[in-house]
Amino acid sequence: MRTHLILFLTVIYSCNSDPVWSKFESSDSNFDSKYSFEVDQKNMIYLDSVTGPISYNIQYILRDSSEILALWNKNDNSIMYYELNSFNPSLKQFFLRSGPNANYSSNFYYLNQDSIFSTDAIKFIYLTNQGSKIENTYPISDNTQFARPPSPYVWTGSPFFLKDNKLFFQCYMGGVFDRPTMAFVNLESKQISYFGEYPWFYLKAYWRGGFEYMTHTFNADQNLLVMSFAADHYLRTIDINKLEVIDSAFAGSDKLSNIKAPRLKMSDSGSELDDQKFLTQSSYGRILYDEYRKVYYRFAFEGINDSDLTSDSNDRATIKPSMIIILNENFKKIGEYSLNRFKYDLNMTFVSRDGLNIRLKAPENEDIIMFDILKLIAL
Numbered sequence: 001m002r003t004h005l006i007l008f009l010t011v012i013y014s015c016n017s018d019p020v021w022s023k024f025e026s027s028d029s030n031f032d033s034k035y036s037f038e039v040d041q042k043n044m045i046y047l048d049s050v051t052g053p054i055s056y057n058i059q060y061i062l063r064d065s066s067e068i069l070a071l072w073n074k075n076d077n078s079i080m081y082y083e084l085n086s087f088n089p090s091l092k093q094f095f096l097r098s099g100p101n102a103n104y105s106s107n108f109y110y111l112n113q114d115s116i117f118s119t120d121a122i123k124f125i126y127l128t129n130q131g132s133k134i135e136n137t138y139p140i141s142d143n144t145q146f147a148r149p150p151s152p153y154v155w156t157g158s159p160f161f162l163k164d165n166k167l168f169f170q171c172y173m174g175g176v177f178d179r180p181t182m183a184f185v186n187l188e189s190k191q192i193s194y195f196g197e198y199p200w201f202y203l204k205a206y207w208r209g210g211f212e213y214m215t216h217t218f219n220a221d222q223n224l225l226v227m228s229f230a231a232d233h234y235l236r237t238i239d240i241n242k243l244e245v246i247d248s249a250f251a252g253s254d255k256l257s258n259i260k261a262p263r264l265k266m267s268d269s270g271s272e273l274d275d276q277k278f279l280t281q282s283s284y285g286r287i288l289y290d291e292y293r294k295v296y297y298r299f300a301f302e303g304i305n306d307s308d309l310t311s312d313s314n315d316r317a318t319i320k321p322s323m324i325i326i327l328n329e330n331f332k333k334i335g336e337y338s339l340n341r342f343k344y345d346l347n348m349t350f351v352s353r354d355g356l357n358i359r360l361k362a363p364e365n366e367d368i369i370m371f372d373i374l375k376l377i378a379l
Contacts, residue, residue: 020205022259024233029254033379035295035326035335040375043069043357045082046368048089050075053366056155056275057107060350062355067352070110071369079108079116084352101134109160117160117167118151124168125185131212138167138185142192149194150179154346157215159287163223163240170216175266177202181214181227182238195243196225197276199232205261207231209274210283217289219298222329228287228298231259235287235298235331249331251298253323256282277321279304292350293376295334297356298325299346315342324356326376335379 030279047053050073057072068331081091095103095118103119103126114135119125125138141149153172154160161168166184171194173179182196198214211231218225218240233252238245262277263270285299301320308316319341326335339346339358348359348369357371 020261022231028250029335037374043371107154161218206263209278219289294326294329
């Protein structure tokens, strides 16, 4: 059945006479390989009986001299705080689902013990303390600016961040590419402001199947918001003070290919093949800024070949070969590092003082979460 699907996909694709591509100049892919990674050590945390090993809302917190990893536990609507040097939870904070402090969020941003932000993406952005008391609420959108405003989209790869009493967040409306990509709420006036946009080629076609997503990171050293779009070989940078796009910077690889839009319009036939078109082409994932080493890490993916796509193995049919693109703080590419294809969960990553932490898949033991620490090394 999968073989027939691939053949049908090829026919549909070849009939499109005016495809839209995301391309890069071959000269942009030239770079001097100066850095790579080595697996230096591991971080490990032990889970209680109601905490699962997968959470896509995690945050690394440096408090005094302690390193803390906070993660969202969907099983009991709580934030678990772990001291990395002791491996055990130091605190558990519940989000209440009823009463005067009811909070239906499934994400969080820890600023300090008295200021924890979250959003349910439907009604409010909440400010709570560590006792889960709601101290304030803020709007999630502004209907006066758009008839259908985009909603907050907050997770590890697109976190909240605070700057000058403004809480910034990604906003998203699936399959709609003429809306802003970012917003902030002024914590004093409670006014929403929108900014940011998709790259031009997103407006010329219908980029679905996985290409619709973006992630971002904030470089507080330079007040830069850096955005990574799944179909874009280039990073987009915005001056957070002026809310102006500064530049685009190549952050791809000659191992990756130009990317073709799945469809030209939403109304075009072939929607059931969007996922396959995403899986068989190059794409990009998370972007992280490493404030300790003043570099950026961008996850990039090669397309799956036809034999893997039709494999009986779900992993081979759905997990794309991956690499990490390394750039210095001026967005000059200085290295790339290929990852073991089936070893890691790339959506559970964070930067610590020791390096880049990536969760190891460990289906044989669901009582722990283990991270490899990738240490940046000069070649």
